[in-house]
Amino acid sequence: MAYRIDDYAKIVDQEVMFEIFKSARQLCGKSIVHINSTYYGGGVAEMLSALVPLLNDAGAETGWRQLRGSPDFFNITKKFHNALQGDDIHLTEMKKKLYIEANEDFSTYTHIDHDCVIVHDPQPLPLIKFYKKKQPWIWRVHVDLSHPNANLWDFFKNHILRYDLVIVSHQQYRKKEMPVEQRVIHPAIDPLSTKNMEISEKTIEKTLKKFKVPTDKPFLCQISRFDKWKDPEGVIDIFRLVKEKFDCRLVLCGSAATDDPEGSQTYERVRKKANNHAKDGDVILITSLNNILVNALQRKAAVIIQKSLREGFGLTVTEGLWKEKAVVASKVGGIPLQIRNGESGFLVPPKATKEFAEIIVEILKNPKLAKKVGKKGKAYVKTNFLITRLLLDYLKLVNELICR
Numbered sequence: 001m002a003y004r005i006d007d008y009a010k011i012v013d014q015e016v017m018f019e020i021f022k023s024a025r026q027l028c029g030k031s032i033v034h035i036n037s038t039y040y041g042g043g044v045a046e047m048l049s050a051l052v053p054l055l056n057d058a059g060a061e062t063g064w065r066q067l068r069g070s071p072d073f074f075n076i077t078k079k080f081h082n083a084l085q086g087d088d089i090h091l092t093e094m095k096k097k098l099y100i101e102a103n104e105d106f107s108t109y110t111h112i113d114h115d116c117v118i119v120h121d122p123q124p125l126p127l128i129k130f131y132k133k134k135q136p137w138i139w140r141v142h143v144d145l146s147h148p149n150a151n152l153w154d155f156f157k158n159h160i161l162r163y164d165l166v167i168v169s170h171q172q173y174r175k176k177e178m179p180v181e182q183r184v185i186h187p188a189i190d191p192l193s194t195k196n197m198e199i200s201e202k203t204i205e206k207t208l209k210k211f212k213v214p215t216d217k218p219f220l221c222q223i224s225r226f227d228k229w230k231d232p233e234g235v236i237d238i239f240r241l242v243k244e245k246f247d248c249r250l251v252l253c254g255s256a257a258t259d260d261p262e263g264s265q266t267y268e269r270v271r272k273k274a275n276n277h278a279k280d281g282d283v284i285l286i287t288s289l290n291n292i293l294v295n296a297l298q299r300k301a302a303v304i305i306q307k308s309l310r311e312g313f314g315l316t317v318t319e320g321l322w323k324e325k326a327v328v329a330s331k332v333g334g335i336p337l338q339i340r341n342g343e344s345g346f347l348v349p350p351k352a353t354k355e356f357a358e359i360i361v362e363i364l365k366n367p368k369l370a371k372k373v374g375k376k377g378k379a380y381v382k383t384n385f386l387i388t389r390l391l392l393d394y395l396k397l398v399n400e401l402i403c404r
C-alpha cells in the first residue's frame, strides 16, 4: 500500500509536515523522473520505493525508470562500483564502450521530457549525453566516495561535468577539484513500510519460524547483500570469537540485487566458511527478499552488526537504530553520521574483529546496555533520517533548480 503524506503526521513534527505541504505547492504540476538500475535489493531501490509515491502525492508528477543492461554491462558497472570504493580497475576501451553503448541504447526507447531528471549511481551516469538537455539534471551518487580510483574518476568526470548538481551522502565525499556544485543529502528510511513499521511479537515469532530461524538462543544479525564491501566473511570471524564466550546464533540475510552480479560468488565463499557452524544450525544464511522478515530479524536480534569495509551511508544501520537495537558497526563511510559511539550504538574500526567480538559479548551479557543505547539511536533517526525529511530535501532542491 502506498502511503500518503498525511499518514506521517502521527510520527513526525508538525513543522516538518507544514514545510512539506508548503514546498509541495511550489512544485505542483511539475514533473520529475528518477533513473536507477534496479527495483529491489539495495538502499537506492528501498528509498525510491518510498519516495516516488510521496513526491506524486505532493503534486509533482514523478516517474521511476530502470536502466536495462546485459550481464556484461552489469559486470562492468559492478567493477566500476568497486573501483569507486577504492579497488583497482583495468579500465579498457572495451569496458567504456559497452558501458556507454548500453546507456545510448536505453535512450533510444526512453522518452524523457520532465522538468527535472535525477540519475542515481554510476550505471546510468552517461545517459545525459544522449538527450537534449532542456531541464536540470542531478547525479545522485550513493556509494562511499572517500577513496575513488583516480583513473575511473577521470573517466566519470567527463560525464559528471554535464550535470547541474551532484548529491553525495557525506561531506567527506565532495571533490574540491570538481567545478560542479555538490550538496550533501542524507538517505532515509520509511517508518511506515513493512520493513520498519511496528509488528507484534506474534508476527515476529511466526515469521522467524517460517524462515527457520529458531529463537531459543539470542542471535546476532547482519542484513546485507552478499557483497565483499559488507564483509560477511568477517562477520563469521566475529561470530566464532563471540561464540567462545556466549552461546548464540548468527543470521546473515542477503537477497540478490539485479545490478549486483557478484552476489552468488560471495555467498558461496560465506557458505563454505560457515560450514561447521551452519551444520550445527548456529549460522543461518538467508537469501529470500522479504520485508517482514527483515523487520522481524532486526526486531528480534540481540545485536545488529554492520561490518562494512566501505559504506555510502548504510540504511541497515538506520533500520536497526529505528528498532531501538544495539548496533555494532564499522567506523567507515556514512555509518559514523548515524551512531555516536557508546551512546547510540557502537563504532569499531572495520578490521578490528576482536574489538567487534568484545563489544558484542558485553552487550549480550548486559541487556540493559542494549536498551539504553537503543533508545538514543531511535531518537536520532527520528530527527534526521526519516523519509519525510528526504522528501522535503528533494522538494526544495528540485524547486530551486527549476526556478534558476
Ligand code: UDP
Binding pocket: 041, 042, 043, 044, 046, 195, 223, 224, 225, 253, 254, 255, 256, 287, 288, 289, 290, 291, 294, 313, 314, 315, 316, 317, 319
Ligand atoms: N535489504 C533487504 N534484504 C536483504 C538485504 C538488504 O531488504 O536481504 C535492504 C536493507 O534492509 C536496506 C537495503 O537493502 O534497506 C540496503 O541498504 P544499505 O544502504 O544498507 O546498503 P546497499 O545495499 O545500498 O549498499
